[in-house]
Amino acid sequence: MIDLKELILSKDNLIPLLRKLKKDARLIAPIKNEYGDTLFSEIDDIDAMKIDLHNQPQASLKPFFLPQQETLAGYTVNNGEYSFTPPDKAQDTIFFGVRSCDLTALLYMDLIFSKPSKDATYYDRRNHSLIITLGCNQPFANCFCEATGSGPYLEYGYGLQFIDLGDRYFVSAGRGKGADLLKKWAYFFREVNEEDQKKRYQLFLEARGQFTRNIQVAHACQKLQEEAVPEEIWETLSRRCYDCGGCAYVCPTCTCYSIDDMAQGTNHGIRVRSWDACTSSGFTRMAGGHNPTDRSRYALKRRFLHKLKHDYAHHGKPSCTGCGRCVDICFGGVDITTFIDLLTTQKTT
């Protein structure tokens, strides 16, 4: 009897395996499109679409679980009577090629959307999903998951975790659906031998040493627990925040949203949930016009403190997963790594 927790899949068998998986579920993987962008996309034709496991997918899994805009319900009024139409039900979906940081982010979202009660549409999608991760042997340019404790390989949370050993994948199964899958398609796999184990360990050590950016996340989290951030840091950051909201939108753990009711005619409308950002002033402005957050000084304070101070205090881990997506896209060059650098290089008085 072979151990079903860890197996080896020859690269030759990857497409045949995915072809089988696709029969029972929607299959989503990083695809490089005609514009050169790598995006998580649904695979219609597995032979025609090129799965890209060499570039970081531009967006995380967030849009699949918390879409940019989703209809929570439709409503119709007839003679004063309201009737509601529920949102579409989620389909069984397998995500392949998900990086460690993005799964860590999803586990964090599970937490956020479980309180006070389970968010219906989020958990509908989540319960119908299976995540197959790919450990990172080579971090991408702006990554720092090692510093946030969310990579490059994972210990738990995945359905299956793939590690690239060159001509083969070292596959580990998580609990539940992942293990079932391995059992069902066992004939594609072989047992793990000692050399596989050694190679996996060796690659893990090497991967940890390959990060190009040294971001002092733990130091920053610690420092935030102990002392207040100097005012001039907030002011420097705010001056350069041009209010695009991009950092929050590309962030796999930013979960701010707003709900709007939108009329679609005289007797019909939809209730829509869409992404929002705590960095924008309208987010915190109260009905009377008072705004507790002065954007000119504290535009980014809420976002950075939530990620690095409050979540660290509550969960023992920052909710930044080091994916690096917000790095290099900031119009003013003041992403979370700028903040951490400013904070940790500051002399303690």
Add this chain to the structure above:
Amino acid sequence: MTNSIAELEGADVLLVTGSNTTETHPQIGRNIITAVDHGAKLIVIDPRKTDIAKEAHIHLALRPGTDIALINAMMRIILDENLADDLFISMRTENFIALRDYLHRLDLDELATITGINRTTIHEAACLYARSSKSVICYCLGVTQHTCGTDNVQAVANLAMLTGNVEKKHSGVDPLRGQNNVQGACDMAALPAVLSGYQNLADIDVRNRFLAVWGREVPKAPGLSLTEMTHAGINGTIKAMFIMGENPVLSDPHLNRVENTLKHLPFLAVSDIFLTETAKLAHVVFPAASFAEKSGTVTNSERRVQLCHQAIPPIRNCKPDSEIIMQLGRRLNCPGMDFDTEAEIMEEISLLTPIYGGMHYDRLAKNWGLQWPCWNRDHPGTKFLHKYYFARGKGCFTITEHQEPYENPEKKYPFTLVTGRGSYHHYHTATMTRKSRRLLREYPEALLEINKEDSDKLNLRDGETVELASRRGTVHIKTKITDRVQPGTVFSSFHFFEVPINLLTLDAMDPKSKCPELKICSVNLRKVKHD
């Protein structure tokens, strides 16, 4: 733009004038900020302390309307300091001697007084700009929306040529184009005095070429400009108008006149996606498809022609403007109104427009489009203009002289009103941005920026409503006390129909470009008494 947007990052010195870049051209602002972070020096000329001005190493907060005096002073300093590029001037330009002699006759102290900036600061900026061989100038409507707009642009060009900061990578003169396809609308000759690709309307060879393809002669007399049409009044020569996707009733200066003209037109047809203030005056309104419901090309600020792909079919009973125009054209017996696809229209455009000669859909689909001039199928497009030659041969220095704005503050109207796009979250008349809940939430109403010194004098609190009046009209508007504006100057935008700021503005315009002086008019403000 003569350069490409990406080139800005490689410049050593960036001079930004009359552009609130981080709000109105965020991506170009991003390049400028990156350049600064990589060590480039930034000079900003703007009466307002905009976000980009806050990043400047030197902010020249001039008195509105004194750009020419400032640039002349800079050029004089460059000559005095021997920083002019003599080789470039002798090889590539003409009429330098006249400019030099003129500049030598000017008094620097007098120029500094006109601009309201001290001589030392101007000196510093001039030397900074001239000492680098990778200096680039970005300008926007803050330079052009003046009665002396053309001269302002000429002055900027003089400055660039004097220091040889043109014709090469990372250095040039870059007008930032406002709307997503304002460059394209100009290229396509939605202009009264040229044919597509800026071809001469009077040139016999050009006319014959169009006659051959179009099958009908193009009228000889140049047409009327926008303001000439919309300001004609009740008894103007224009009796019927067709307006596609524009809202002059909110965007044009001296609105009373515009509304008066359009309201009394015997016939007005408007094609738009929303019932705009202009559409409300029409006899016929066509429901147009939005950008997401059609395909076609648009040309950005760096002359890049890019494909837009249709995402959804036109909603309800809407039609794309191309379809509306062709159906109307066929009813008017206009030849050549039977294109099957956008690609086929582009084929005719490339046939008649040399700078679009190589723009074919199959090529545009690759490599993010092509930058004009692109003369033929094999041409790779042009990243920066004026390489080896200016459009007219040699660059010509033209003397420009300071002239006072059409209106200056006086006792009855002691403040200067500057208008522009006031919010990062809105666009132009906000026809589209106001329909987005999030954007409207971020900037829900019109605001008048006023300096604390002035608000104290008038005993105004932040957020208090004032009556703002010029010789032409009056609006009520909420104030926002800020150090972004200098004392004596107030600023607002034209985004909100509830506060049609263009009721106040001037229709005095630049005689050459016909660009109205939207940046300066004299106003008075008065506290509104509450009952």
Add this chain to the structure above:
Amino acid sequence: MPDIMTICNYCGCGCGVYLRVEQNRVVGSYPSKNHPISRGNLCSKGWHLHEFIHSAERLTEPLLRKDGELRPVSWDEALDYTASALTETKEKFGTNAIGVLASAKCTNEENYLLQKLTRIGLGTNNIDHCARL
């Protein structure tokens, strides 16, 4: 359905934007990372680009003024009326009595067609747009 690449409809920067489509509704917009202008981010207007498309305030039927009010009519009626009004103006006041405004928000193809119609269909060079505003 894969997301559709288009160019942002707001400013002259010209960002490459993907529109996310579900059941013929545009429900999202996000930047292209590889596009030379957008480079993985959009401004606030770009991120909310999809929001006005399905606004309940969109014009959805041709309108014709009857008894002082704009009323919904068929395309044929609206177009026929326009064509005859323009023809009548031409006959009564000459071709230069007609003025046309094109749009910096419309495509090159549409602007090209409109100036062509103006120049040889209506017979005037009275065409302009808001380039200076």
